[in-house]
Amino acid sequence: MLPQAFQVRAAGKETPDTFTLTLAPHNGDHANSFEPGQFSMLWTFGVGELPISISGDPTKEDRLVYTVRSVGKATHALVSQQVGSSVGVRGPYGVGWPVEAARGQDLIIVAGGIGLAPLRPVIYKVLAERESYGRLVLLYGARNPRDLLYRKELVAWSRTRDTQVLVTVDYGGLSWRGHVGVVTTLFKFARIHPERSLAMICGPEIMMRFVTRELETQGLTRDRIYLSMERNMKCGVGLCGHCQYGPYFICKDGPVFTYRQMQPLLEKYEL
Amino acid sequence: METLEGIIAGHPFFEGLDPQYLALMVGCASNVRFNANTYIFKEGGEANEFFLIRAGKVALEVFGANRKPSIIETLGEGEVLGWSWLIEPYIWKFHARTMEMTRAIALDAKCLRAKCEENHDLGYEIMKRFASLMQRRLEATRFQLLDVYAAR
Numbered sequence: 001m002l003p004q005a006f007q008v009r010a011a012g013k014e015t016p017d018t019f020t021l022t023l024a025p026h027n028g029d030h031a032n033s034f035e036p037g038q039f040s041m042l043w044t045f046g047v048g049e050l051p052i053s054i055s056g057d058p059t060k061e062d063r064l065v066y067t068v069r070s071v072g073k074a075t076h077a078l079v080s081q082q083v084g085s086s087v088g089v090r091g092p093y094g095v096g097w098p099v100e101a102a103r104g105q106d107l108i109i110v111a112g113g114i115g116l117a118p119l120r121p122v123i124y125k126v127l128a129e130r131e132s133y134g135r136l137v138l139l140y141g142a143r144n145p146r147d148l149l150y151r152k153e154l155v156a157w158s159r160t161r162d163t164q165v166l167v168t169v170d171y172g173g174l175s176w177r178g179h180v181g182v183v184t185t186l187f188k189f190a191r192i193h194p195e196r197s198l199a200m201i202c203g204p205e206i207m208m209r210f211v212t213r214e215l216e217t218q219g220l221t222r223d224r225i226y227l228s229m230e231r232n233m234k235c236g237v238g239l240c241g242h243c244q245y246g247p248y249f250i251c252k253d254g255p256v257f258t259y260r261q262m263q264p265l266l267e268k269y270e271l
Numbered sequence: 272m273e274t275l276e277g278i279i280a281g282h283p284f285f286e287g288l289d290p291q292y293l294a295l296m297v298g299c300a301s302n303v304r305f306n307a308n309t310y311i312f313k314e315g316g317e318a319n320e321f322f323l324i325r326a327g328k329v330a331l332e333v334f335g336a337n338r339k340p341s342i343i344e345t346l347g348e349g350e351v352l353g354w355s356w357l358i359e360p361y362i363w364k365f366h367a368r369t370m371e372m373t374r375a376i377a378l379d380a381k382c383l384r385a386k387c388e389e390n391h392d393l394g395y396e397i398m399k400r401f402a403s404l405m406q407r408r409l410e411a412t413r414f415q416l417l418d419v420y421a422a423r
Contacts, residue, residue: 113420
């Protein structure tokens, strides 16, 4: 439960309000290994602690990478950390994406906005062990072109074999050459085989509800659809109860759940 | 060589259409091609056609005073461009501009409306397909209006 001091090794701007931080232990040790979809509690000293999904490559054990959107005082303090400064790290915590169960299957990854960050480790893993997985379909939506994350990697991923990368924005200026429309409008261009596919979705909850409906229309069963949920996580280990969602603690039982688990809760107005 | 009838039958929008309706529609159809950056139609113009896109990409644009023009939707292969031809007063509501070279089948609206009036079964079949298309686009528009990626 005690945070370990990590040093900020690199900090890069992804979009006008989103930054990627690379952290490594001060003492030169390996960072704790993680599973794609897990998160850490990051502590900006003197400000506070936040749950942030790990967005880096799971095979690179000397570092932990986080992509953070600056939306409030705590996230602003975190993304303002300079190279060389210290950040407290607890974790990794939680249940991640079912990357082992997905071996031999096609993967449909649907991301909205900063929701691509927790899914990027899955993409790294699949591309690193390409023979172990079937087709990879990435459908990614953002608000507008300047809010797209990891632009160079999107291009690189689209050039790898058995990989289809489709990107859209909700609103495009006249200079935008790509697709315009909500992320669900990309499904008509995706080549999906529901009987041998697993879907992984991360984004705003409303977006995930639209996407799950579309995936069901495409023929995927609820056990084959996984969502990463977000609630007010504080302790990170299921003790404090802040992130309770129905019978689950998002931090300990999730953040990744099957749609079969989440569907009854997602449709409850009160939750 | 592909016939117009074959192309229409192979377009996703008219998948499974009864051959008797295809035969009626083909008389209203023509092959068209637009170079990149060409306006297919403009807001306020008469909606005298609709298009089954075979290849390429088309942007629906909107503009207004004191704001930059923006693209509200793009349409590509296998999609339908235009439904204003079906609903009075048959006026386009947006600009449609090709983003790349685009090939399509154009369906003459006056010709098809006349055939739908003569043959209500054909009219109902077409209306059902457009109602489904409108439902999907309305849902997408509502999703878009929610602006789910905006900072809260």
